Amino acid sequence: MKSTTSHKILISGGGTGGHIFPAIAIADELKSRFPDAEFLFIGAKDKMEMQKVPQAGYKIEGLWISGINRSNMKQNLVFPFKLISSVWNSYKIIKKFKPTMAIGTGGFASGPALWTAHNLGVPIFLQEQNSFPGITNKFLSKNAKAVCVAYENMDNFFGKSKTHITGNPIRQSIIDSNIDSKEAKGQLNLDENKLCVLSIGGSLGSRKMNQFWEKNLAEITKQNAQVVWQTGKLEFEKYKSFNDNSNALVTEFLQDMSLAYSAADVIISRAGAIAISELCSVGKPTILIPYPFAAEDHQTKNANYLVEKNASIKVSDKEVPTRLVNEITELISNEGKRKLLSENLKNQAKINATKDIVDIILSEV
Numbered sequence: 001m002k003s004t005t006s007h008k009i010l011i012s013g014g015g016t017g018g019h020i021f022p023a024i025a026i027a028d029e030l031k032s033r034f035p036d037a038e039f040l041f042i043g044a045k046d047k048m049e050m051q052k053v054p055q056a057g058y059k060i061e062g063l064w065i066s067g068i069n070r071s072n073m074k075q076n077l078v079f080p081f082k083l084i085s086s087v088w089n090s091y092k093i094i095k096k097f098k099p100t101m102a103i104g105t106g107g108f109a110s111g112p113a114l115w116t117a118h119n120l121g122v123p124i125f126l127q128e129q130n131s132f133p134g135i136t137n138k139f140l141s142k143n144a145k146a147v148c149v150a151y152e153n154m155d156n157f158f159g160k161s162k163t164h165i166t167g168n169p170i171r172q173s174i175i176d177s178n179i180d181s182k183e184a185k186g187q188l189n190l191d192e193n194k195l196c197v198l199s200i201g202g203s204l205g206s207r208k209m210n211q212f213w214e215k216n217l218a219e220i221t222k223q224n225a226q227v228v229w230q231t232g233k234l235e236f237e238k239y240k241s242f243n244d245n246s247n248a249l250v251t252e253f254l255q256d257m258s259l260a261y262s263a264a265d266v267i268i269s270r271a272g273a274i275a276i277s278e279l280c281s282v283g284k285p286t287i288l289i290p291y292p293f294a295a296e297d298h299q300t301k302n303a304n305y306l307v308e309k310n311a312s313i314k315v316s317d318k319e320v321p322t323r324l325v326n327e328i329t330e331l332i333s334n335e336g337k338r339k340l341l342s343e344n345l346k347n348q349a350k351i352n353a354t355k356d357i358v359d360i361i362l363s364e365v
Helices: 017-033 049-055 073-097 110-119 135-143 172-176 181-187 207-221 236-244 257-263 273-282 295-308 317-333 335-346 353-364
Strands: 008-012 038-044 060-063 101-104 124-128 146-149 163-165 195-200 225-230 248-251 266-269 286-288
Touching: 008 017, 008 073, 008 110, 017 038, 017 049, 017 124, 017 273, 017 353, 038 049, 038 073, 049 060, 060 073, 073 110, 101 110, 101 135, 110 124, 110 135, 124 135, 124 353, 146 353, 163 353, 172 257, 172 273, 181 257, 195 207, 195 257, 195 317, 207 225, 207 236, 207 317, 225 257, 236 248, 257 273, 266 273, 266 317, 273 295, 273 335, 286 295, 286 317, 317 335
Parallel strands: 008 038, 008 101, 038 060, 101 124, 124 146, 146 163, 195 225, 195 266, 225 248, 266 286
Antiparallel strands: none
């Protein structure tokens, strides 16, 4: 039964899909419970949330804010002015909107937005995707009513009383998918009788992974295997000719990830928090290649967590040219290892994360 209680809900998170999509998932769950609620997102101008949030059907306001630039310190000279501007504009937005709660999922804009909300008496809640928290959520946590996390031992950062292990919100289409592997392979025009290796480099792609497939695609497909290779938009034109290999599907972007996951027998992926949460739900044997330049090297920490559970294989970025082909070859040939990794990975899945997060928020409001 849907509640008729009126809520005005402020949500802030962005900079990357790993912050934006959990924010949208939480908003969708709240909207399903409170159809008459009003929602307003606060994001960073010129970042992807300014497109993705309106596409999901929600209003968004943009702040002039960005993170600390670690490679060019001169660019940080303007940061104090951005911060002052963002706090002031957050104040104006929040005073006008009058939210009954504010939810942050990390990223540049959520810092000034939620700090201002707290100082205006609005209860704030956080969702942390990674096994090592970002600067923004660490800063905000002391004033948060609750912090929802995906990994154990996060109370070391946020305190036991307010830390709740819920998992990360993931796309409902992936949770609900019931298509079997053969049917998925058929829909992708793949051979139903061959193992499928799915390589995901993200929307922009991974140059290191693309270079690997450029060199090793023929070697892997000789092993009675086929490859779905997502290049990302930056290098698709360079590699699209590899579609001439009858055992390869080379694509810029995978529109239907649930279909691709269903078709896969082995998955190779970066180790972003939301990607990992989806992979746990899917439960396919996975090789993780952490992006080495992620803030605080959090992707390596995410991958290490699963390696310690014997739920995944980790290959570092610099090891890709020398180690990855052997790891793929072993998984193709070793059905027992594939099953073990799959079972252990499924044990880490938390498919009710979004509902649990909203339950916690509502219990505290």
